Amino acid sequence: MRMDHVSYACEKDGLLATTERISAALGVDAVRGGVHPRFGTRNMIIPLADSKYLEVVEVLDHPASDKAPFGQAVRARSAAGGGWMGWCVAVDDLAPFEARLGRSAVPGNRKFPDGRELVWQQIGILGLIADPQVPYMLKWEGDPSLHPSKVYESDVKMSSLTIAGSAERVTEWLGEPVEKPLEDVAVQWMAPHGTPGIMSVTFETAAGAVTI
Known part of the structure; x- marks a missing residue:
């Protein structure tokens, strides 16, 4: 079990503008991810050190986004102005989570222009919607070289989270x-005054610490 990525729902001016602000603050380039056809969303990726990444995600005007919990979560967060939506833990086995939550994981995929496909299984989005402080769980499948953190080698490191x-x-949950998935990421826990969830993420960059 390890911290895999953090998700930021795009703001009112859309995916590209939101991603450009974040990538400029971190001093790195973002890359186009693609469409998640089962969820009705699309994303852009900022690779980070230590096999982690930051995704900026946007809901599409697509029937899947009304049905899939992930699409619903992105739509709700963007409608509230955008911002940190949640965090994700990668695991080797989703069976214990399926047993505890009483439901099956759902498949996810994203195709590359050259025909390669990124595939995974995930569970826990309904929990994140109900209580945004908790992560969802994901199991990557297929070629590990396609993991979004591998798009290019990054020196930007996720150093800490502040979570209500x-x-x-x-x-x-x-x-x-x-502490197990967060062993290399410090967390400041704060009593929630309103909705729980990620309040900020701090990154170590070439220009110093940057908090978003």
Whole structure:
């Protein structure tokens, strides 16, 4: 179990403009991800060090976005002005989470222009919608070289999160101590005054620490 990525729902001026602001703040280039046909969303990627990445995601005017929980989550966060939507933990086995949550993981995919395909299984978006402090869980499948963090080698490191919520709640959700996936990322837990969830993420860049 490890921290895989953080997701930022685009702001009112759309995916490209939102991504450009974030990539400029970090001093790196973003790359086009693509469309998630099962979820009715599309994303752009900023690779990070230590096999992590930041995705900026936008909901599409597509029937899938009304039905898929991930599309619903992106739509709701963007409608509220955009910002940090959630974080994701990569695991080797989703079966314990399927058993505990009482539902099956759902497949996700994104095709590259050259025909290659990024594929995965995920679970926990409904939990994130209900309680945005908790992560969703993902199992990557297929070629590991297609992981979004591998688009280019990045020196930008995710160093810390500020989350409105509690370590105890997230530990209960994961079934393991929350420190396990966050062993190389510091977390400041704050009592939520309103909706729980990620309040900010700090990155170590060539120009110093940047908090978004």
